[in-house]
Amino acid sequence: xxxxxxxxxxxxxxxxxxxxxxxxxxxxxxxxxxxxxxxxxxxxxxxxxxxxxxxxxxxxxxxxxxxxxxxxxxxxxxxxxxxxxxxxxxxxxxxxxxxxxxxxxxxxxxxxxxxxxxxxxxxxxxxxxxxxxxxxxxxxxxxxxxxxxxxxxxxxxxxxxxxxxxxxxxxxxxxxxxxxxxxxxxxxxxxxxxxxxxxxxxxxxxxxxxxxxxxxxxxxxxxx
Numbered sequence: 001x002x003x004x005x006x007x008x009x010x011x012x013x014x015x016x017x018x019x020x021x022x023x024x025x026x027x028x029x030x031x032x033x034x035x036x037x038x039x040x041x042x043x044x045x046x047x048x049x050x051x052x053x054x055x056x057x058x059x060x061x062x063x064x065x066x067x068x069x070x071x072x073x074x075x076x077x078x079x080x081x082x083x084x085x086x087x088x089x090x091x092x093x094x095x096x097x098x099x100x101x102x103x104x105x106x107x108x109x110x111x112x113x114x115x116x117x118x119x120x121x122x123x124x125x126x127x128x129x130x131x132x133x134x135x136x137x138x139x140x141x142x143x144x145x146x147x148x149x150x151x152x153x154x155x156x157x158x159x160x161x162x163x164x165x166x167x168x169x170x171x172x173x174x175x176x177x178x179x180x181x182x183x184x185x186x187x188x189x190x191x192x193x194x195x196x197x198x199x200x201x202x203x204x205x206x207x208x209x210x211x212x213x214x215x216x217x218x219x220x221x222x223x224x
Contacts, residue, residue: 001175002067004038004054006031008092008140010079011072012160015186022184023176029053032093032136033143034151038062038069064153068174071144074160076137076210077203081195084123089135099134103127121195128202138210145217155223162219164188169220 001024007013009030017028029042031053040062041055086103090096103126127134145157156173163170167185171178195203204211 001025002038002040002062003027003174004029004067004069005072006034006070006144007072007074008032008076008079008135008137009088010082011074012163013072016070016072019185020174020176023174023181027054030092032140034155036151038064038067038153067153069153069155070158070170070173071155072158072160072163073141073144073214075214076133076207077200079137080127080135080203080207081120081124084120084127086134092135092140094133094135096134098132099127102130102132102134117194121199124195124203125199128199128206131202131206133206137207138213141210141213145213156220157217157223158220159214159217166220173222 003017003020003024003026005013005017005020005026006029013028017026020026025040027042035054035056037056037058039055039057039060041057041060042053043055086096086099089099103123144155156170158166158170167182168178171181171185
């Protein structure tokens with residue numbers, strides 16, 4: 001089986017993709033809209049944008065019965081804290097040039113995790129204070145929730161926060177041995193990064209519209 005895990009990042013997609021690789025071939029992707037069909041290839045990332053990550057070469061097209069597609073999403077403020085760099089903005093198809101220009105970010109230092117965490121929190125504070133979502137999380141979410149009508153594969157939509165309470169639904173959809181998979185599935189990791197209260201408030205304001213949409217989606221569902 002081929003498993004395609006799409007997200008805007010910082011949503012547990014790396015964890016989920018790694019888990020599913022035990023049962024088939026998994027693809028960890030950040031396309032900012034659903035591809036029309038599924039292939040077993042990802043093209044090189046273009047320099048100026050990253051709007052498509054999955055190859056649309058018809059010669060590499062896979063049969064849908066051999067594929068499972070998952071879109072996993074999360075509170076966008078927590079996603080940004082998890083993935084604060086402009087490089088991630090680039091990977092998921094956002095305005096990474098503005099992100100890089102407006103928020104001073106150099107490479108992380110060769111220092112311990114605590115110092116790196118402080119650097120990342122400085123980036124998040126600059127981002128929140130700037131008040132512009134260069135990542136384009138809401139557009140990414142909208143593009144997937146309102147998936148293009150001419151795609152020919154179903155999608156399982158998963159809210160990260162409710163994943164563990166609905167794990168059997170995910171495992172059944174993926175066609176994996178449920179009893180075995182439940183034992184192997186990683187425990188939920190809570191966000192422990194110390195984000196200042198004023199930054200938390202600014203992120204909540206910036207992403208209020210998207211968070212309301214997420215609140216209205218429910219927990220986990222599929223679409224044809």
